[in-house]
Every structure is written in C-alpha cells, then in structure tokens.
Amino acid sequence: MARKYSLLKQTLASLCFILALYAIINTLISSTATLKLDRSFPFDIANSVMVSDELDSQETDFPNSSGKSVLPLKIYLYDVPTRFTFGVIENHGIARGGKTNGKITELKYPGHQHMAEWFLFSDLLRPESERVESAVVRVMDPEEADLFYVPFFSSLSLIVNPIRPAAGSNQQQRKLAYSDEETQKALMEWLEKQEYWKRNNGRDHVIIAQDPNALYKVIDMVKSSILLISDFGRLRSDQASLVKDVIIPYSHRINTYNGDIGIENRKTLLFFMGNRYRKEGGKIRDMLFNILEKERNVIIKHGTQSRENRRAATHGMHTSKFCLNPAGDTPSACRLFDSVVSLCVPVIVSDRIELPFEDVIDYSKIAVFFDSVSAVKPGFLVSKLRKISKQRILDYQREMKEVKRYFEYTNSNGTVNEIWRQVSQKLPLIKLMINREKRVIHREVDKPDCSCLCSNQTGIRARL
Amino acid sequence: MARKYSLLKQTLASLCFILALYAIINTLISSTATLKLDRSFPFDIANSVMVSDELDSQETDFPNSSGKSVLPLKIYLYDVPTRFTFGVIENHGIARGGKTNGKITELKYPGHQHMAEWFLFSDLLRPESERVESAVVRVMDPEEADLFYVPFFSSLSLIVNPIRPAAGSNQQQRKLAYSDEETQKALMEWLEKQEYWKRNNGRDHVIIAQDPNALYKVIDMVKSSILLISDFGRLRSDQASLVKDVIIPYSHRINTYNGDIGIENRKTLLFFMGNRYRKEGGKIRDMLFNILEKERNVIIKHGTQSRENRRAATHGMHTSKFCLNPAGDTPSACRLFDSVVSLCVPVIVSDRIELPFEDVIDYSKIAVFFDSVSAVKPGFLVSKLRKISKQRILDYQREMKEVKRYFEYTNSNGTVNEIWRQVSQKLPLIKLMINREKRVIHREVDKPDCSCLCSNQTGIRARL
Known part of the structure; x- marks a missing residue:
C-alpha cells in the first residue's frame, strides 16, 4: 500500500514537472513572438497609435493550433x-x-x-x-x-x-x-x-x-x-x-442609449431627422415626408449633419419607438446604426439594402422592413406600426441590445473583431480561386467564368 | 527555505488535484455524451455499421470551444x-x-x-x-x-x-x-x-x-x-x-502505390486504359487515341470496367510516369484519383473539369494540364511530356504523396473528414442567405438575385 502510494506520488510529481516545463516553454515562445513583432514594426509611428507600451504584458497567449483550435x-x-x-x-x-x-x-x-x-x-x-x-x-x-x-x-x-x-x-x-x-x-x-x-x-x-x-x-x-x-x-x-x-457598418454618430429596454420614455411613434432630398433610391425621402409630416405622434424633420442637429437627433432617437431609415443616395445609411444603438426600432425603406454581418444577425428580429411601393401608400406604414404590440417592441429592443456590440467600433469585442472574422471566412473561396486560376484552361473570353449563390425571388411581399 | 519548499509542494499538490478533478469530470461528461448519443440512435441498424463497440473508448475528447477553438x-x-x-x-x-x-x-x-x-x-x-x-x-x-x-x-x-x-x-x-x-x-x-x-x-x-x-x-x-x-x-x-x-472526389478503384517516389520502375512515359468512345467532352478520347497510339513508350488501350482490366490498369499506372486523364461523358472521371494514389502524374485534358478541395490542394503541383485544342495537335502533348525533367516528375510525385490522403475515403483523416470540413466552410454564406431571405424585399421577378465570384479570363494558355 505504502509503495503504491509512493508510486502515485512519483507519478503526480512527474506530471507536475511536465506541466511546469510546458508552461515555461509556452511563456518563452509567446514572449519571443511578441518581441519579434515589436522589433520589426515597420512604422516609426508605432508609439503614437499603440494603446499601451509593448512589453509590459508578458502573459500574452499567442493563439496556437493545438487540438481543435483553428x-x-x-x-x-x-x-x-x-x-x-x-x-x-x-x-x-x-x-x-x-x-x-x-x-x-x-x-x-x-x-x-x-x-x-x-x-x-x-x-x-x-x-x-x-x-x-x-x-x-x-x-x-x-x-x-x-x-x-x-x-x-x-x-x-x-x-x-x-x-x-x-x-x-x-x-x-x-x-x-x-x-x-x-x-x-x-x-x-x-x-x-x-x-x-x-x-x-x-x-x-x-x-x-x-x-x-x-x-x-x-x-x-x-x-x-x-x-x-x-x-x-x-x-x-x-x-x-x-x-x-x-x-461593414457605418460608424454610428449618435450616442449609445444606455438605459434599459422599455417604451415608457419613448412617446414618439416614429422619428426621422435627415436630408429630405437625395438622389436615386433616396428620392423616396421626399415622398415619405409628404405622407408622414402630418401624422399624429410622428416627427419627421429635414436637417443636415451638424453638432446641433446631432444633439436633436440623439434626443429624438432616444425617445421614439421607431426610427425611419429610408435609402440615401445609395441603399445604406448610417442612421440604421444610430437607431440600433439608440434602441429605436429601425423601419427600413430601402429595397436594395445590404446589411452587415447577416450570417450572425437576423435583422428581421431587430428591424421592420417595408418595400418602397407599400411605404408611400398614404396611411399604410403608420397604421402598421401602430398595430405592433408593446411586447413586440420590447422583443426588438432586447434583440438590439444583444447585437449592438457588432456596431460599436470602439468595443473591444465589437465591429473591428467582427469585420476580421468576416474577412477570415472569405479565405477558403479566395484560396480555391487562386489555385484554380493557376491551372484553369481559359476558354471563350466572351463571358466571365462565375460561381454564384442566388436567391429565388417569388414575388413582392411587405414584411411585418 | 524549507517553508518555501513546503509551500511549493502544497501548490503543486493543489494543482495536481485540480487537474485530476478536471480529468475525471471530463471523462464523465464524455461518456455521458456517448451514452446519450447511443441511446437515442434512430437506426436499429447501428451495430452493423459501427466500426467498434460504443463504450470501450472512454478517453474520448468531445471537441469543446475553449479559447480560440472553433x-x-x-x-x-x-x-x-x-x-x-x-x-x-x-x-x-x-x-x-x-x-x-x-x-x-x-x-x-x-x-x-x-x-x-x-x-x-x-x-x-x-x-x-x-x-x-x-x-x-x-x-x-x-x-x-x-x-x-x-x-x-x-x-x-x-x-x-x-x-x-x-x-x-x-x-x-x-x-x-x-x-x-x-x-x-x-x-x-x-x-x-x-x-x-x-x-x-x-x-x-x-x-x-x-x-x-x-x-x-x-x-x-x-x-x-x-x-x-x-x-x-x-x-x-x-x-x-x-x-x-x-x-468531391471519386472513390479510387486502383490500389494505392505504396512504394517510394522514383522513376526507375516507371518505364512507360504515358498510360491510359479506359473507354475510347464517350459522349460530349469525352469525344476527345477517340482523337487522343488516334494521335497517341503509335507514339513510342506510350500505352493507350481501350477497355471497360472489369476486375481483370482493373488489374491491368493497376499495373500500368504503377509503372508509368504519366497517366492520361481525358474528359469522360462529363468533365470529371475517377481515373484522376486512381492516378494520384498510383503516384502517376495526371495529364488532364478536360477543359471544364472542377477539382475537389482546391482551396487546400494546388493541382498545378501534382498534375499537368493541356487544353483540348493543343492536346490533339499531333506530337504536341508527348513532346511536352518528354521534356519534363526527372526532377520535376519527382516533385510532382512528392506532392502527390503529400495530398493523397484527401482521396482516400477509408483513411481516418482522409476524404470523409475533408468533405465535412468543406461543408462546414459553406455555413456562413448559407446562414447569411437564410437571414437575408427573411427580410429581403422581393423586387423584379425577371432575373434571380445572385452573388458571384468570377474568374477573369484573359485568353487561352496551355499549362506546362
């Protein structure tokens, strides 16, 4: 029994020794990597943009590829x-x-x-x-x-x-x-x-x-x-x-609403402040102004970018249930991200909009979509919004709180990390195309050789 | 000093205890998972296809998502x-x-x-x-x-x-x-x-x-x-x-060549055995037969699938430097994978071929590509092959040895794992499309809404 115990002790001691050795080697490798990186820094501007000094965090864990990790x-x-x-x-x-x-x-x-x-x-x-x-x-x-x-x-x-x-x-x-x-x-x-x-x-x-x-x-x-x-x-x-x-998302220009979800302090049904006159898809803005201006509980104001207007917009977005997001000169606009960080449910009227990070964000859970044709029918949009229950608005807000980090560029686990994650997901197809181009036999030059992923379009429908 | 040593001993002991606890819990979790999986097995055929009994491997490490791992x-x-x-x-x-x-x-x-x-x-x-x-x-x-x-x-x-x-x-x-x-x-x-x-x-x-x-x-x-x-x-x-x-690759029908790289035992320059007459892109076979049949050191034989022919093909592929891979009724054919496991450099004449796992395999390192127009010019293909140095052939063979596991369905880290890896790479785009379809405004129905990745075609070139 005593011998057995001693054997166990020896085994444990060996195990600990191996572990300690592993830890030491690991630390050495990490710090070498850090040093190497810092020394070969190609910009002489390094210090101005570094958040802190280089060498004070030695416990850095360089991501390694042991086991399952990628x-x-x-x-x-x-x-x-x-x-x-x-x-x-x-x-x-x-x-x-x-x-x-x-x-x-x-x-x-x-x-x-x-x-x-x-x-x-x-x-x-x-x-x-x-x-x-x-x-x-x-x-x-x-x-x-x-x-x-x-x-x-x-x-x-x-x-x-x-x-x-x-x-x-x-x-x-x-x-x-x-x-x-x-x-x-x-x-x-x-x-x-x-x-x-x-x-x-x-x-x-x-x-x-x-x-x-x-x-x-x-x-x-x-x-x-x-x-x-x-x-x-x-x-x-x-x-x-x-x-x-x-x-990728625009950088929001409205401050994040840090309060909890709720509609008590959001008396305005629908809010919009921005340029009334835009080109192309943005022409819908003027039409929306015409039909929404006189609606009860709706604030819709023309205004260009300025510090003062931004303050007014912040107040409006933080005290409204819904925020209108019409197309600008192009389908996207920064207002969407302002709305999300304001916990103001975006009402998107932009038929050709593309949305960031859509593999991880289900926008139907945080926004309401209207096709342009329906949106400009008098009374249609507002009556739909009035019918949305308090519970549903809270659900939208809860989900916005959940995903808003994706739209915060200064969040340490926010937009920047997510952009890199999205970029890294492109790599397999990029590598495939690079290898393929090395060996592909170039045939007719009249049309490009494309690989596509398509949506099956089955008709018009307004989402609500 | 003695106290310090004792403290160290205590710390080590604690560490070991924590480790042991972790190991036990881990094992317990793993075996529970195994049990759960086996009990809810929906096929009554489970035993017939399982490689071994379920519960004898207790050290199983269920992949977990700690740290960087995916x-x-x-x-x-x-x-x-x-x-x-x-x-x-x-x-x-x-x-x-x-x-x-x-x-x-x-x-x-x-x-x-x-x-x-x-x-x-x-x-x-x-x-x-x-x-x-x-x-x-x-x-x-x-x-x-x-x-x-x-x-x-x-x-x-x-x-x-x-x-x-x-x-x-x-x-x-x-x-x-x-x-x-x-x-x-x-x-x-x-x-x-x-x-x-x-x-x-x-x-x-x-x-x-x-x-x-x-x-x-x-x-x-x-x-x-x-x-x-x-x-x-x-x-x-x-x-x-x-x-x-x-x-995905065809399942190879020729036995793997287990010898080392080398050309000493590969006296034949170019080998082909298969159906001479095919439809569509495969019509090139008959043309290739015509120009290659009388070439010195080239074996090109008509033959259909049979056990005997497979034996002859195995011998041919294991004793040739190059193996011809013309298109079949469709651009791909199982012969390519037979060639690779035979370490016989594939000579691909199939303008529209797509190749498995091309993000991780650079086929220009394991195969020679000819466009169909050049390949049927009398003397062209064979004279190009004769000019390829011994060193280059060894390079091709070395690379084939490196990648052949991707074409071995029975290899525990072979084709099956790689197919699943490829499938898993599709997930982000699939999820994006699913989320996008939930909210997209369906516009014109006259043409599909597609996202593509294209190759820029700049002209004909034969690869060598």
Missing part, C-alpha cells in the same frame, strides 16, 4: 507611404485652415461616419498581445501572410476638400493642394509594383472603400480584392458581391 | 425510410440475381466509384467518440442542427438496374421491381413533408449526387441545398456552383 488568419499590413494614411488626415486639416505642426503620425483622425478605415488600421498597429480575441493575427513577413491589408484612407480622401471652401482660402490653391483622384491613382501605381499584389492580381488583398463613392476612379483595378463596403449602390455585380466582399 | 458544425442525419439507403443496396443485389436473407441493414454496399454516399452515411452513424477529428458533430435534436444531411444513396440508385440484364432474369419483371426515378420522386415527397426542409426551402440541407446523373429527375427541387457533386457536367449554373456546393 489558427487565426495571417494578415500582412502594407507599409504604404504616409501620404495614403496620415497624409490624408493632414490634408483634411489643411483644407479646413489647420496648420501642420508636430509629427504627422500624431494627427488625430477626424470623426465621421466612414471611419472604419481608421479603426481597422489602428487595430492592426496594436501589439499582438492586445489582439488575442481577433480572428486575424498580423504577420511581419509577407511570405507568411494569407491576406494583405491595404490601409489607404479612401473615405477620408474623398472628403478632404470640403464642399464649401473654408473662409478666406483660395479655392484654386486648395484644389491644387490635394486631389483624391490623384491619390487613388498613386495608390494603384504603388500597389501594382508590389510583388504580392502582382502574384494573384490582388485577389488575396483586403481594401476598404466604406463611402460608396470611395475609390471610384480605380475600383475596376481592385475589383478582384476583398472589398470592405457599405452597399452595392455604386458597384456593379462584377465588381462586388456578398460572396467576395464584406458589408 | 465549435464544429452541428449536423442532423435524417432518419430516412430504409428504402432510400439499405433498400437501394437490397434492390441492387436482387437485380443481379441475389437473394434477400438476413437483416437488410447488414447488407454490404457494393464497391464502385461513386460510393462516397456510403462512406459519409457510415461516418455519421459512428459514435461521436470515434469522430473527434471531424469538422462536424452529429446532433440527435434537429432543433440544434446547423445543417441537415439527407443520406439517400442516389448514385447507387441510378445503377440498380444493370445495363445488361442478369442471365435468366425477366427484364420486364426487373424493371417493375425498382425504379430510380420513382425513388427520387418518393424522396422528394418525403422531404417536402419535413418541417426543417420547408423552413428554409432546403438551403441548410446537404444532399449527395456524386454520379453526374444522380437525382436528375428532381435536381431542380434540391438546387437550393449544398450538393456534393463530381462536376458541373449535367448541372446548370443556377443549380450548382463552386460557391454553394462541394466538389
């Missing part, structure tokens, strides 16, 4: 010339009468609805030790990469030159100072010199064009890449698709 | 009426003069090139404890399922009635005894009564149709499902695609 996708962040990133911020400032002083890489990215490009770039610049929950791991050697990220601030570039010139500035001078088109072209010239871009014609590259007009000049040259976009409003089906690309 | 996809195996599975085997036997005795569920599935349906079905019937490396876990409650597997033996059903009737049998009688078409229709009647089929119009269902003619009568009724197929030879682009479906 290796995160390896992404390479291109070290693009500064003009495509911080240079755009600088020019945006100059065009508004700002001055350049201090390090360009310490400039603050200006807040606007298409600032995903900033959040994704900053995320990849963070030390890997802070990115443990991410679906992508940044690699410093392009040879190891599954995908390549091109961090051009394409949406900010589009609005560097303000629609109305800053007071006292010479319009001609400003125009010469920055050109979005020239910057787009310069990016392509730079990209087309990159060995890894040429290798697969950009198919394994990720490019952000969140503003529907971003990259408009060169979009045909990047259409093989995985595009991060808001909708297909300006894109043809050969340029973008649900299969190849990722629909 | 939960395997949950699949529900439909408990279809026996006529769609073992009933097909029985009828296949009867049509060949066999007799029914003993339990129908003990019948052996007849070996043929389209027997993936058997391997997948048997795999799902195995206890989960034996399926730990699989990308899918079988669930007994359809409510939990991500996807649904319909285990109809569609390829065997197609060949139940032999082309040549068995000696002495009454042809009319046999025809009445089994009808593939009737069985296909009966399956659809059964499926369309299933709640989960109706829920998403079959989009989250997995159906196998490995023989290009399998399910021909009802294919339009199952086109929303994930199809497991050999190629797109009999399928329109609205019925199947690389995006929605999974290309």
Whole structure:
C-alpha cells in the first residue's frame, strides 16, 4: 500500500514537472513572438497609435493550433507611404485652415461616419498581445501572410476638400493642394509594383472603400480584392458581391442609449431627422415626408449633419419607438446604426439594402422592413406600426441590445473583431480561386467564368 | 527555505488535484455524451455499421470551444425510410440475381466509384467518440442542427438496374421491381413533408449526387441545398456552383502505390486504359487515341470496367510516369484519383473539369494540364511530356504523396473528414442567405438575385 502510494506520488510529481516545463516553454515562445513583432514594426509611428507600451504584458497567449483550435488568419499590413494614411488626415486639416505642426503620425483622425478605415488600421498597429480575441493575427513577413491589408484612407480622401471652401482660402490653391483622384491613382501605381499584389492580381488583398463613392476612379483595378463596403449602390455585380466582399457598418454618430429596454420614455411613434432630398433610391425621402409630416405622434424633420442637429437627433432617437431609415443616395445609411444603438426600432425603406454581418444577425428580429411601393401608400406604414404590440417592441429592443456590440467600433469585442472574422471566412473561396486560376484552361473570353449563390425571388411581399 | 519548499509542494499538490478533478469530470461528461448519443440512435441498424463497440473508448475528447477553438458544425442525419439507403443496396443485389436473407441493414454496399454516399452515411452513424477529428458533430435534436444531411444513396440508385440484364432474369419483371426515378420522386415527397426542409426551402440541407446523373429527375427541387457533386457536367449554373456546393472526389478503384517516389520502375512515359468512345467532352478520347497510339513508350488501350482490366490498369499506372486523364461523358472521371494514389502524374485534358478541395490542394503541383485544342495537335502533348525533367516528375510525385490522403475515403483523416470540413466552410454564406431571405424585399421577378465570384479570363494558355 505504502509503495503504491509512493508510486502515485512519483507519478503526480512527474506530471507536475511536465506541466511546469510546458508552461515555461509556452511563456518563452509567446514572449519571443511578441518581441519579434515589436522589433520589426515597420512604422516609426508605432508609439503614437499603440494603446499601451509593448512589453509590459508578458502573459500574452499567442493563439496556437493545438487540438481543435483553428489558427487565426495571417494578415500582412502594407507599409504604404504616409501620404495614403496620415497624409490624408493632414490634408483634411489643411483644407479646413489647420496648420501642420508636430509629427504627422500624431494627427488625430477626424470623426465621421466612414471611419472604419481608421479603426481597422489602428487595430492592426496594436501589439499582438492586445489582439488575442481577433480572428486575424498580423504577420511581419509577407511570405507568411494569407491576406494583405491595404490601409489607404479612401473615405477620408474623398472628403478632404470640403464642399464649401473654408473662409478666406483660395479655392484654386486648395484644389491644387490635394486631389483624391490623384491619390487613388498613386495608390494603384504603388500597389501594382508590389510583388504580392502582382502574384494573384490582388485577389488575396483586403481594401476598404466604406463611402460608396470611395475609390471610384480605380475600383475596376481592385475589383478582384476583398472589398470592405457599405452597399452595392455604386458597384456593379462584377465588381462586388456578398460572396467576395464584406458589408461593414457605418460608424454610428449618435450616442449609445444606455438605459434599459422599455417604451415608457419613448412617446414618439416614429422619428426621422435627415436630408429630405437625395438622389436615386433616396428620392423616396421626399415622398415619405409628404405622407408622414402630418401624422399624429410622428416627427419627421429635414436637417443636415451638424453638432446641433446631432444633439436633436440623439434626443429624438432616444425617445421614439421607431426610427425611419429610408435609402440615401445609395441603399445604406448610417442612421440604421444610430437607431440600433439608440434602441429605436429601425423601419427600413430601402429595397436594395445590404446589411452587415447577416450570417450572425437576423435583422428581421431587430428591424421592420417595408418595400418602397407599400411605404408611400398614404396611411399604410403608420397604421402598421401602430398595430405592433408593446411586447413586440420590447422583443426588438432586447434583440438590439444583444447585437449592438457588432456596431460599436470602439468595443473591444465589437465591429473591428467582427469585420476580421468576416474577412477570415472569405479565405477558403479566395484560396480555391487562386489555385484554380493557376491551372484553369481559359476558354471563350466572351463571358466571365462565375460561381454564384442566388436567391429565388417569388414575388413582392411587405414584411411585418 | 524549507517553508518555501513546503509551500511549493502544497501548490503543486493543489494543482495536481485540480487537474485530476478536471480529468475525471471530463471523462464523465464524455461518456455521458456517448451514452446519450447511443441511446437515442434512430437506426436499429447501428451495430452493423459501427466500426467498434460504443463504450470501450472512454478517453474520448468531445471537441469543446475553449479559447480560440472553433465549435464544429452541428449536423442532423435524417432518419430516412430504409428504402432510400439499405433498400437501394437490397434492390441492387436482387437485380443481379441475389437473394434477400438476413437483416437488410447488414447488407454490404457494393464497391464502385461513386460510393462516397456510403462512406459519409457510415461516418455519421459512428459514435461521436470515434469522430473527434471531424469538422462536424452529429446532433440527435434537429432543433440544434446547423445543417441537415439527407443520406439517400442516389448514385447507387441510378445503377440498380444493370445495363445488361442478369442471365435468366425477366427484364420486364426487373424493371417493375425498382425504379430510380420513382425513388427520387418518393424522396422528394418525403422531404417536402419535413418541417426543417420547408423552413428554409432546403438551403441548410446537404444532399449527395456524386454520379453526374444522380437525382436528375428532381435536381431542380434540391438546387437550393449544398450538393456534393463530381462536376458541373449535367448541372446548370443556377443549380450548382463552386460557391454553394462541394466538389468531391471519386472513390479510387486502383490500389494505392505504396512504394517510394522514383522513376526507375516507371518505364512507360504515358498510360491510359479506359473507354475510347464517350459522349460530349469525352469525344476527345477517340482523337487522343488516334494521335497517341503509335507514339513510342506510350500505352493507350481501350477497355471497360472489369476486375481483370482493373488489374491491368493497376499495373500500368504503377509503372508509368504519366497517366492520361481525358474528359469522360462529363468533365470529371475517377481515373484522376486512381492516378494520384498510383503516384502517376495526371495529364488532364478536360477543359471544364472542377477539382475537389482546391482551396487546400494546388493541382498545378501534382498534375499537368493541356487544353483540348493543343492536346490533339499531333506530337504536341508527348513532346511536352518528354521534356519534363526527372526532377520535376519527382516533385510532382512528392506532392502527390503529400495530398493523397484527401482521396482516400477509408483513411481516418482522409476524404470523409475533408468533405465535412468543406461543408462546414459553406455555413456562413448559407446562414447569411437564410437571414437575408427573411427580410429581403422581393423586387423584379425577371432575373434571380445572385452573388458571384468570377474568374477573369484573359485568353487561352496551355499549362506546362
């Protein structure tokens, strides 16, 4: 018995020794990885964007591939010339009468609805030790990469030159100072010199064009890449698709409603504040104004983006049961994400809208959809909304609370992580296409060789 | 010091205790899971197809979702009426003069090139404890399922009635005894009564149709499902695609070559044995016979499937450097997989071929591709092959050895696991489409709403 016990003790001791050894080796490997990453940091701007100092978190657990776990996708962040990133911020400032002083890489990215490009770039610049929950791991050697990220601030570039010139500035001078088109072209010239871009014609590259007009000049040259976009409003089906690309949310501009679900403090039935006059699908807005303006308990107001209007909109969205989301110039608009974080049930009137992360979010549980034809029938939309029970509204709100993290770019487990997860899901098909193109026999050149996933359309129906 | 040591001992002891507790709990959970699975086994045929007894492997590690690991996809195996599975085997036997005795569920599935349906079905019937490396876990409650597997033996059903009737049998009688078409229709009647089929119009269902003619009568009724197929030879682009479906390999009929790489024992340059006369794309075979028959060091022989011919083909493939793989009636043919397991470099002449698992296999590293136009130019193909260096052939062979497990259905980490992995990669897009269809506004009904991934075709090129 005593011998048996001693044997057990010995076995346990050996087990513990092995475990300790494993722990030590594991820690050593992790810290080596961290060191390697930090030392080969290609940007001299690293410190300005890092959330904290690099080496103080040594307990980092580099995701490893033991057992069932899946290796995160390896992404390479291109070290693009500064003009495509911080240079755009600088020019945006100059065009508004700002001055350049201090390090360009310490400039603050200006807040606007298409600032995903900033959040994704900053995320990849963070030390890997802070990115443990991410679906992508940044690699410093392009040879190891599954995908390549091109961090051009394409949406900010589009609005560097303000629609109305800053007071006292010479319009001609400003125009010469920055050109979005020239910057787009310069990016392509730079990209087309990159060995890894040429290798697969950009198919394994990720490019952000969140503003529907971003990259408009060169979009045909990047259409093989995985595009991060808001909708297909300006894109043809050969340029973008649900299969190849990722629909990403706008950055919400209204503060999150932090209260609980409930309708006691939401006396307004339906709220809308925004531009009444828009192009294309957005023409419906004027029609909706006409039929909704005089409805009881409905607030519908024309207003453009300004700090003051944003405050008014915040109040409206936080005190209404439903928030109207008509199409803008393109099918998507940032209001949807404002509505969700406000727990104001979105009423979507946009027949061609595409919605972010739809594999994990069932939008029929958080929003009400109307087709445009029905929505503009006098009385139709409002009478439908009035019939929705309190219970149902609470269900919508509960579900919105559940999914709103997906629309919060600053949430550590929010939009950024989800975008990378979506990107990583594209990899198998991208790899398949790359391998296939190496061996495929090119036949008729009259029509493209496409693989599709289709919806069977069986007729018109309004959802409620 | 002594106190410190004692503290360390105590800590180690605690650690061991926690570990032991974890191990015990883990084992208990695993065995409970196994028990639960076995008790609710819906087939009374369980024992006949299980590889070993259920409860003797207690160390089973149910895949769990700790840390980075990804939960395997949950699949529900439909408990279809026996006529769609073992009933097909029985009828296949009867049509060949066999007799029914003993339990129908003990019948052996007849070996043929389209027997993936058997391997997948048997795999799902195995206890989960034996399926730990699989990308899918079988669930007994359809409510939990991500996807649904319909285990109809569609390829065997197609060949139940032999082309040549068995000696002495009454042809009319046999025809009445089994009808593939009737069985296909009966399956659809059964499926369309299933709640989960109706829920998403079959989009989250997995159906196998490995023989290009399998399910021909009802294919339009199952086109929303994930199809497991050999190629797109009999399928329109609205019925199947690389995006929605999974290309699976034929079951090889030639024995694996177990020797090492090398060309010393491979004196023949190019080998082919098979049917000279085929329809459609396969018409190229006759042309290839004409130009290759008299070439030095080339063996090209007409022969149909028989045990004797298979033996001759095995010898040929094991002693040749290259094996010709022309299109058959459809672009794919089982010979490709025979070639790979024979380490005989495939020479593919089939312009529209699709290849299994192309995201993980770069076929340009294991095969030589010729477009049909070049391949039939006198002297062209053979002169290209003669120029391939010994080193290059060894590279092809090395790579084939590397990937051949993907083509071995009986390998425990082979084709079956890879098919499930491929199926599991389809899930995000399937879920997206299901959610999207719940809310989408159905617009024009004149053309389908499709998302595509396209290849840019830039001209003809032969690969070498």
